[in-house]
Amino acid sequence: MQLVRGLHNLRPQHRGCVATIGNFDGVHRGHQAILERLRERALELGVPSCVVIFEPQPREFFAPELAPARLARLRDKLQLLADAGVDRVLCLAFNQRLCKLSAAEFVDTILVDGLGVQHLEVGDDFRFGCDRVGDFDFLQQAGVMRNFTVEAAQTVELDGVRISSTKVRDALASGDFSLAERLLGRPFQIAGRVLHGQKLARQLGTPTANIQLKRRRVPLTGVYLVSVEIDGKTWPGVANIGVRPTVSGDGSAHLEVHVLDFAGDLYGRRLTVAFHHKLRDEQRFASLEALKTAINADVAAARAYWLGQPLKKSLK
Ligand SMILES: Cc1cc2nc3c(=O)[nH]c(=O)nc-3n(C[C@H](O)[C@H](O)[C@H](O)COP(=O)(O)O)c2cc1C
Ligand SMILES: Nc1ncnc2c1ncn2[C@@H]1O[C@H](COP(=O)(O)OP(=O)(O)OP(=O)(O)O)[C@@H](O)[C@H]1O
Numbered sequence: 001m002q003l004v005r006g007l008h009n010l011r012p013q014h015r016g017c018v019a020t021i022g023n024f025d026g027v028h029r030g031h032q033a034i035l036e037r038l039r040e041r042a043l044e045l046g047v048p049s050c051v052v053i054f055e056p057q058p059r060e061f062f063a064p065e066l067a068p069a070r071l072a073r074l075r076d077k078l079q080l081l082a083d084a085g086v087d088r089v090l091c092l093a094f095n096q097r098l099c100k101l102s103a104a105e106f107v108d109t110i111l112v113d114g115l116g117v118q119h120l121e122v123g124d125d126f127r128f129g130c131d132r133v134g135d136f137d138f139l140q141q142a143g144v145m146r147n148f149t150v151e152a153a154q155t156v157e158l159d160g161v162r163i164s165s166t167k168v169r170d171a172l173a174s175g176d177f178s179l180a181e182r183l184l185g186r187p188f189q190i191a192g193r194v195l196h197g198q199k200l201a202r203q204l205g206t207p208t209a210n211i212q213l214k215r216r217r218v219p220l221t222g223v224y225l226v227s228v229e230i231d232g233k234t235w236p237g238v239a240n241i242g243v244r245p246t247v248s249g250d251g252s253a254h255l256e257v258h259v260l261d262f263a264g265d266l267y268g269r270r271l272t273v274a275f276h277h278k279l280r281d282e283q284r285f286a287s288l289e290a291l292k293t294a295i296n297a298d299v300a301a302a303r304a305y306w307l308g309q310p311l312k313k314s315l316k
Helices: 029-045 058-062 074-083 096-100 103-114 136-146 165-173 177-184 200-204 288-308
Strands: 002-005 017-021 049-055 088-093 117-123 149-153 189-195 209-211 222-230 233-242 254-259 270-280
Touching: 017 029, 029 049, 029 117, 029 149, 049 074, 058 096, 074 088, 088 103, 103 117, 103 136, 117 136, 136 149, 165 177, 177 270, 200 288, 209 270, 222 254, 222 288, 233 270, 233 288, 254 270, 270 288
Parallel strands: 002 088, 017 049, 017 117, 049 088, 117 149
Antiparallel strands: 189 209, 189 270, 209 254, 222 233, 222 270, 233 254
16 A cells, blocks of 8 residues: 655656545444445546545644544554555645635645546545535535546444444443444554563563553553464453553553563564453552552453453454
8 A cells, every 4th residue: 555645745647546535543344334435446447546534633633632532543544544455545734724725625636636536435424624614515516527426435333323433432431342343343452562661560470561652642541351462373461551650650651461371572572452351440559569469360350251251253
């Protein structure tokens, strides 16, 4: 998959494609349906498929403090889009200039002059352009004049409710991982590189892999049953995601995983952690000894869970 960063990096050979536009945070089953349709249309027309995304996402630009935590970092979003068979991503900087573009200017500058779009696939609720004035009807009219077709993707629902990134965030916040998995079509995962920690965990008796989060906000906090893939094998584990109030720190969120019965060196490796069940909230303990007792109980609960239940299909 090719990544084009910014309109100025589009070249004449990029013109001619089928496209869709949106945040695609988490690439949930609603997104996957649009991407599937996009791939079909690309094959029919013999042109590449292109997904237009924004960085930052519009809500992060307008109200950074109020914007919800991302389900996936840009890097992981790009991987998910590549996995869905997308040929090209145009990543536009969402800034003052872009947010002031009228719907007509957006169509002319980005879709027609920039991408030479032949077909556009969007959700029926899709809105764009300054003050979100552009909608499906607007696009259809623009398409007649500028020679591209537009199709509204069918809404994908789960139990009668439209699937959205917001619904996935709500499921994670309430610890409903089976719902999150049904919305996403896969377990919720966080990937990152293993860094050196304060080396306290060894003293606590449970060595942990400290995974770099590289994000300002995370969509979940607490202690979880997780699984981690290492060299093609899936290992059960227990993870804490939070600010570690007992040992204090810089207030930033950390993800730490204790992989059950694993003894190898994980420093520097990139791990993907899949979340399956919430054990408890993160707590501030009065002493390291009390924290150690709690972590031992978490590990025991993880063992009981994985022993008592056959590994889910998605865990191999
Ligand atoms: C399963 C598990 C549960 C944890 N629960 C808490 C907790 O409730 N409160 C807390 O302050 N830290 C918690 N931690 C984080 C520990 O404080 C942290 O692992 C320890 O300080 C070691 O840090 P280090 O790897 O940087 O040395 C937990 C860690 C694990 C692995
Ligand atoms: N459940 C769904 N069914 C069909 N299309 C969808 C669905 N969810 C999103 N889309 C479409 O996918 C594209 C990208 O959506 P986008 O990520 O911007 O919104 P979203 O998933 O609804 O997220 P949020 O909850 O943050 O609004 C848009 O065209 C949108 O209309």
